[in-house]
Amino acid sequence: MTLKMDLSTIILLPVHMLVWLYSALSFLPWYFLTGAQGKKALAERIKARSTNGQAEGPYRSVDHFDSLATMDFPGLDTLDKLFRHAVQCFGKSHCLGTRTILSEENETQPSGKVFKKMILGDYKWMSYQELDVEVNLFGSGLAALGQQPKNAIAIFCETRAEWMITAQSCFRHNFPLVTFYATLGEDAVAFGLNECGATHLVTSVELLETKLKTVLPQIPNLRHIIYVDNKGISTAGYPETIHIHSMQSVKELGAKPENLNREIVRPTPSDLAVIMYTSGSTGQPKGVIIVHSNLIAGMTGQCERIPGLGTKDTYIAYLPLAHVLEMTAEISCVTYGCKIGYSSPQTLSDQSTKIKKGSKGDCSVLKPTLMAAVPEIMDRINKNVMSKVQEMDCVQRTLFKLAYNYKLEQIKKGYDAPLCNLLFKKVKALLGGNVRMMLSGGAPLSSVTQRFMNICFCCPVGQGYGLTETCGASTITEVSDYSTGRVGAPLICCELKLRDWAEGGYTKLDKPHPRGEILIGGPNVTMGYFRSDYNNSNDFFVDENGQRWFCTGDVGEIHPDGCLQIVDRKKDLVKLQAGEYVSLGKVESALKNCSFIDNICAYANSEQNYIISFVVPNQKKLTALANQKGITGTWEEICNHPVMEIEVLREIKEVATSIKLQRFEIPIKVHLSPEPWTPETGLVTDAFKLKRKELKNHYLHDIERMYGRK
The missing domain is CATH 3.40.50.12780 (ANL, N-terminal domain)
Known part of the structure; x- marks a missing residue:
């Protein structure tokens, strides 16, 4: 320890001197050449x-x-007009990019779990002109299948280029687009499809087989399902009333002269563009009604805060396109001539779960x-x-x-x-x-x-x-x-x-x-x-x-x-038995700084005088601590060990005290969850917001234990 301290001191002394000399010599030239004074004035101005x-x-x-601003480009007051303008301006430039899959293999982990690993190639790009052709063909094909203007069409699909092709086709032909998160449960999707009455649905083979197939008999209005993958699918076991098509076959149908030359009913600013179903933190999903002018205005405001947005930019798309943040970001990028490279949370970086060790993740290849x-x-x-x-x-x-x-x-x-x-x-x-x-x-x-x-x-x-x-x-x-x-x-x-x-x-x-x-x-x-x-x-x-x-x-x-x-x-505020109000969101935000915590949900019962918490611990940190304490076993056994709960509580109290949380805001008891909370578990939304009702039901036994009822 003494050697380390001495070595650290030896290193720091010349480095501190170098930093001081660098600061003294470089500050004035840097200050004036980079316009630092003007930037600081902008930061401190009244906004x-x-x-x-x-x-x-x-x-x-x-x-x-x-x-209030309503549009960025005069006269371009619908999403259809924005896209046509972009095609005219950036025709042969790269627009949407997708990586090719070179190989896939299963890799068994030490825990016994099997992960699918991939080696991916370079991005293959579609130009604005090529995208325009795809949009024309697919939109004409949907119309040939009976899709009518101002009648809703649904999409339940992962973030990928085909999602944007579908969206632009719908905007052009005035088909209101109904969106669902790819991680939404099948019952919630069935609820939304029945509520909006869509007769056509765009999805992927994986979602169709794993989520939709079992609930299709509960969706009587559905007539056509279009899957976006370039592979076949067996129609056995599907209701006879539903016709299943590949996206390619729909485009081929749209390419027929009698369909391609069909008159298009263009949207107006007040026409419905999207019904966006939010996964919601409570209850059934709600469909938000969004017209073209709403989206045009919103994107106008967003783009104004991104200086220099244009053809030199590359955007990496991996968040759910059924989320308004991602959808408007991508439509804005298309409008301004940016490139969009598609990705996923599982392939984003070299260390992502689906990237084979030694090969490159999407960020390394795309360089967004x-x-x-x-x-x-x-x-x-x-x-x-x-x-x-x-x-x-x-x-x-x-x-x-x-x-x-x-x-x-x-x-x-x-x-x-x-x-x-x-x-x-x-x-x-x-x-x-x-x-x-x-x-x-x-x-x-x-x-x-x-x-x-x-x-x-x-x-x-x-x-x-x-x-x-x-x-x-x-x-x-x-x-x-x-x-x-x-x-x-x-x-x-x-x-x-x-x-x-x-x-x-x-x-x-x-x-x-x-x-x-x-x-x-x-x-x-x-x-x-x-x-x-x-x-x-x-x-x-x-x-x-x-x-x-x-x-x-x-x-x-x-x-x-x-x-x-x-x-x-407002919904996160709970009144304790003694009359104190606790903001659960405030407590969670503060305690996420704990090194042992990856995620946390605070919980309070108004009949009690203290709050409790559920924690997804950092596996690396907690395992290292368990080794120090001589505690062995599976990850689940480590999480359930009472000593580990005590140690995590100790750090929670230290951090809470250092940031001056009130005594009644500090959780008194904790339960450690060995399983992370993901949208797939149904415990968080696609934006990773806590679903408090679901978390309460999931941990009901632990709540009763921590409040002394069991």
């Missing part, structure tokens, strides 16, 4: 102001203060410049990298921490540390090495993880806030904004205001900043829910000026520069 001078708002972006991610994924990257740092030798670890801390201090001041970036080259290469901006959405991103991405991947992270009901668009932090914990100012397409929530203790009079429930208004606010009984909850309303508003249920505060910070959620 949004109240339109009426009231603390509660409405607040609008200062960049479009007099009116733009990327969207949910906080859960970025949290995992953060913990994995920091875990590897702990395994470095003393010299490497010391240099990494020194560079990390030095750059952290520079970023907090609004500056950069170019020399340090060389040390993060290997980390940056995990995502291809060229990412210039990341967009985070779906859930709050912790300040620790945001700073990690800023430092190690050398790019800004635009944290956004929005909902399906607002086309995913409400706020996004500006590239120049180096603050953390906030989600930026309103986009130029919308405005927001705060409504007092007395029960939760949030009002416009709060100090130092006004707080309240967030209400979003503008042309990006959707038309409501597909079933009218969902619309009786007053989630949507129209004001005296005819503007639509959505009541989010989230609680925020407005900072003096007009930026929003999410501080609570």
Whole structure:
């Protein structure tokens, strides 16, 4: 230990001197040559102001203060027009790319589980003109199969090029597209298909065989199923009333002159574009009604926050396309001439679960410049990298921490540390090495993880806030904004205001900043829910000026520069027996910084005076601790060992105390779950938001145990 300390001191002394000399010599040239002063001024400027001078708002972006933006390109007021314009502008340029599968093999893990591993080739690209042809053929083929304008057609499929071909075909022919997450349960999909009455469905062979086949008899309106894969399928065991087609055969049908020359009924801005079924954190999925003008307005606001978006950009697509964030991101990329390379969470990086060791993941091959991610994924990257740092030798670890801390201090001041970036080259290469901006959405991103991405991947992270009901668009932090914990100012397409929530203790009079429930208004606010009984909850309303508003249920505060910070959620607030209010989301967000925790769900019963928690532990960290304690056994046995629960609770209390959680906000008991929570388990949504009702039912026995009933 003494030797390590001496060695560390010996290393640090000359390095500190070198850093000091570098800073002294390079700061002034760097400051003036990179325009640092102007960037800092942009970061500190007022970004949004109240339109009426009231603390509660409405607040609008200062960049479009007099009116709300409705479209980026004059006259291009439908998704069909946007795509046709893109084809004219970028005809022969690469548009959609997919990697070829060179080989597949099964690999048995030490645990006995069998994982499918793949070796993938280069990306094969489809140009804008080629995509236009595919869209024409498929749309004409669907019409030949009886699909009518303004009648819904459903898609239940993984994120892939065929999803976007289907969407653009529907937009062109005015077929409203009904979307379902690929991880949604079969009963929920059957519910949605029956509710919307779709007669045509686009899906994949895997989803058709594993999820849909058993519930098809429950969907009487369905007549045609189109699978997107280039392989055959046996129709045995399917209802006789349903016709099954390959996508290729539908395109061939569409290529016949009598079908290809059929008159197309083009959409108008007020026509229905998408019914997007949200997986939801409670109850049955709800279909959000989105018209063309909603999506055009939302994308206008989003694209304004991505400087230089254009033909030099490459976007990696791997999040669910049935999520409004991913769908609008991809349509925006097509509009601006970017390349889109398709991926999946299982093939994203060299270390991904389906990539054979020694071969390259999608990021390494594609080298994207733009990327969207949910906080859960970025949290995992953060913990994995920091875990590897702990395994470095003393010299490497010391240099990494020194560079990390030095750059952290520079970023907090609004500056950069170019020399340090060389040390993060290997980390940056995990995502291809060229990412210039990341967009985070779906859930709050912790300040620790945001700073990690800023430092190690050398790019800004635009944290956004929005909902399906607002086309995913409400706020996004500006590239120049180096603050953390906030989600930026309103986009130029919308405005927001705060409504007092007395029960939760949030009002416009709060100090130092006004707080309240967030209400979003503008042309990006959707038309409501597909079933009218969902619309009786007053989630949507129209004001005296005819503007639509959505009541989010989230609680925020407005900072003096007009930026929003999410501080609570009405549904996450629980009143304990002694009268204290606990924000479960706040507790979870804080405790995700624990090194032993990969995911956490806090739970509280109003009849009790303390909260409890379920934790998915970090397997590497907890196993190492178990070895130190002399505890052996399977992963499940380690998680169920009472000593491990005590150790995780100990760290929870340390972290909670350090970040000054109140005593009643700190979980008193914990259950460790050996199985991770994924959308496939039904315990989290596709955006990795907790499904509290399902988690409560899943851990009911443990809840009763921790509250002393068993």
